[in-house]
Amino acid sequence: MTQxxxxxxxxxxxxxxxxxxxxxxxxxxxxxxxTQPSSTQVQRGLEKLTPAQVDQKxxxxxxxxxxxxxxxIPIRRADLVKHVVKEYRNIYPEIMKRxxxxxxxxxxxxxxxxxxxxxxxxxxxxxxxxxxxxxxxSPTNPKMGLLFVILSVIFMKGGVVRENLIWNTLKKLRVDxxxxxxxxxxVKRVVTDEFVRQRxxxxxxxxxxxxxxxxxxxxxxxxxxxxxxxxxxFMGQLHEQDPQSWxxxxxxxxxxxxxxQASTSSQR
Amino acid sequence: MSSVTIHCFEFLKKYRxxxxxxxxxxYRVPSAAPHVDLLQVAVIHPTLQTTGSLKRxxxxxxxxxxxxxxxxxxxxxxxxxQQMGDSHRxxxxxxxxxxxxxxxxxxxxxxxxxxxxxxxCTPDKLDDFIDTINSRLQPMFMQIRKGMSEDNGQQYYAxxxxxxxxxTRMSSDYADNELELFRKTMDLIVGSENGKASxxxxxxxxxxxxxxxxxxxxxxxxxxxxxNDKWLNEKRGEYTLSTRCIIEMEPYIRAMYQDQxxxxxxxxxxxxxxxxxxxxxxxxxxxxxxxxxxxxxxxEPRCPACDDFWPHEIPEVRRPQSRSRR
Ligand SMILES: [Zn+2]
Ligand SMILES: [Zn+2]
Numbered sequence: 001m002t003q004x005x006x007x008x009x010x011x012x013x014x015x016x017x018x019x020x021x022x023x024x025x026x027x028x029x030x031x032x033x034x035t036q037p038s039s040t041q042v043q044r045g046l047e048k049l050t051p052a053q054v055d056q057k058x059x060x061x062x063x064x065x066x067x068x069x070x071x072x073i074p075i076r077r078a079d080l081v082k083h084v085v086k087e088y089r090n091i092y093p094e095i096m097k098r099x100x101x102x103x104x105x106x107x108x109x110x111x112x113x114x115x116x117x118x119x120x121x122x123x124x125x126x127x128x129x130x131x132x133x134x135x136x137x138s139p140t141n142p143k144m145g146l147l148f149v150i151l152s153v154i155f156m157k158g159g160v161v162r163e164n165l166i167w168n169t170l171k172k173l174r175v176d177x178x179x180x181x182x183x184x185x186x187v188k189r190v191v192t193d194e195f196v197r198q199r200x201x202x203x204x205x206x207x208x209x210x211x212x213x214x215x216x217x218x219x220x221x222x223x224x225x226x227x228x229x230x231x232x233x234f235m236g237q238l239h240e241q242d243p244q245s246w247x248x249x250x251x252x253x254x255x256x257x258x259x260x261q262a263s264t265s266s267q268r
Numbered sequence: 269m270s271s272v273t274i275h276c277f278e279f280l281k282k283y284r285x286x287x288x289x290x291x292x293x294x295y296r297v298p299s300a301a302p303h304v305d306l307l308q309v310a311v312i313h314p315t316l317q318t319t320g321s322l323k324r325x326x327x328x329x330x331x332x333x334x335x336x337x338x339x340x341x342x343x344x345x346x347x348x349x350q351q352m353g354d355s356h357r358x359x360x361x362x363x364x365x366x367x368x369x370x371x372x373x374x375x376x377x378x379x380x381x382x383x384x385x386x387x388x389c390t391p392d393k394l395d396d397f398i399d400t401i402n403s404r405l406q407p408m409f410m411q412i413r414k415g416m417s418e419d420n421g422q423q424y425y426a427x428x429x430x431x432x433x434x435x436t437r438m439s440s441d442y443a444d445n446e447l448e449l450f451r452k453t454m455d456l457i458v459g460s461e462n463g464k465a466s467x468x469x470x471x472x473x474x475x476x477x478x479x480x481x482x483x484x485x486x487x488x489x490x491x492x493x494x495x496n497d498k499w500l501n502e503k504r505g506e507y508t509l510s511t512r513c514i515i516e517m518e519p520y521i522r523a524m525y526q527d528q529x530x531x532x533x534x535x536x537x538x539x540x541x542x543x544x545x546x547x548x549x550x551x552x553x554x555x556x557x558x559x560x561x562x563x564x565x566x567x568e569p570r571c572p573a574c575d576d577f578w579p580h581e582i583p584e585v586r587r588p589q590s591r592s593r594r
Contacts, residue, residue, distance in 0.1 A: 102408070
């Protein structure tokens with residue numbers, strides 16, 4: 001619950017910063033007005049529509065996800081229904097089923113409901129990274145390097161760390177969270193706000209701390225997108241050490257077959 | 269953490285792509301071009317059909333990917349080849365991350381994607397490979413389209429969006445008055461003989477803006493953004509339309525500027541940066557790279573339409589080495 005409050009607070013603050021038009025202006029929460037239609041309702045709804053109309057709406061939903069996912073902020077069902085699905089809400093499950101199939105078959109992406117209670121979705125890549133081999137250098141986001149370091153620290157320290165450890169580590173890397181960084185900008189904001197909203201990190205206040213102290217954990221998106229085995233491999237190279245020597249981390253990295261990832265993509 | 273971590277970021281740069289998501293934060297649906305009012309286009313231009321709330325442009329005439337005439341037996345083998353695999357998906361994701369890729373790059377990428385997913389790669393079948401992707405993208409009103417760079421004559425592939433919906437409009441990061449400036453720049457470029465607009469002329473055009481007027485510094489900043497977002501190219505204070513912009517907007521440009529727009533006499537694509545026949549009765553346009561190729565090795569260049577002497581300097585044919593400009 002606390003997480004949700006935090007999320008909607010950060011969302012509204014980020015809106016006031018942007019002015020990209022009415023579509024971004026989200027109501028606080030109108031998802032409660034949406035009830036998932038039953039399968040007979042869907043069936044009846046479909047009978048009243050032409051296949052072209054359904055395809056059309058599906059295409060709009062796919063585009064909406066592709067556009068919104070660029071900011072990596074989870075997409076709320078409430079917004080999707082309000083801005084895109086609209087009068088087709090009675091066949092919402094059918095449209096989503098088709099969108100999922102298109103992401104899977106055409107784009108190699110997986111549409112995941114990251115938060116089943118609040119109905120939020122993200123897109124995850126199903127294709128495994130091929131290191132450094134692509135002949136085309138796609139533009140990369142330098143912030144991902146920063147994120148990777150933080151995720152590595154959290155993972156190596158057993159899954160949860162106090163924020164001071166992160167700030168000190170970054171200082172050692174000559175990234176001072178108190179100063180504006182030339183590549184990352186306001187580092188503290190990127191780490192505690194942007195990465196959190198993107199669900200790469202969780203940043204939660206430790207109870208009964210005064211002044212307040214926070215701790216970091218991996219966010220749900222990190223669980224799905226980031227390979228622990230690769231982090232260990234990276235650590236091994238960095239410290240010139242065999243990844244297996246971190247036995248606990250090694251076990252964790254190789255026990256959970258990263259569910260949504262690449263391994264499934266060839267089975268289609 | 270030891271002191272080795274100081275080298276961490278340098279290390280990360282070498283050891284890239286650690287995340288599963290190679291498309292990173294940057295991949296995008298190409299937004300519909302910033303200036304286009306498609307509602308208007310759909311009304312004045314019969315080839316643009318309105319389908320429901322998505323207004324879809326007819327497939328670009330210049331795009332080399334539409335092969336309509338196929339025999340029945342072709343149809344069959346086509347069905348086979350239209351199965352999309354991970355190699356296609358990887359190719360598409362890279363196109364989404366880059367927006368535009370030159371032909372050499374696209375060939376290398378095609379090979380890379382096939383090798384990665386152990387599928388057969390036939391070097392001269394790139395366009396078929398892209399056709400397969402396009403057949404699946406079409407319902408989403410997206411397309412990988414081919415076009416020529418007016419700078420170097422090379423072929424490029426760009427991922428374009430043919431739909432203008434509330435969704436794509438939303439992704440446009442420009443305010444109304446900024447879009448108006450783009451439209452004015454466009455007018456200047458299309459109306460010019462050489463396909464260029466000077467920064468002075470663009471700055472002057474802000475005098476007649478109907479939306480909130482832009483200050484000089486704002487205009488300069490905005491022009492930089494158009495260049496960064498690959499809508500415009502800039503060279504010595506003169507602005508031209510980028511290759512990506514031309515590929516993406518060709519159908520709209522043809523529709524919006526029906527009377528002004530000319531096509532290249534050689535390649536039949538829309539022509540901005542070009543040479544013009546000086547015979548007033550003729551006046552055909554030829555792209556600079558097309559001029560270079562057409563007149564190569566001819567002792568006395570003559571207009572291919574009216575046979576008058578071609579008075580312009582004939583540029584050299586450029587080898588596809590320089591891969592920087594788009
Ligand atoms: Zn030409
Ligand atoms: Zn002539």
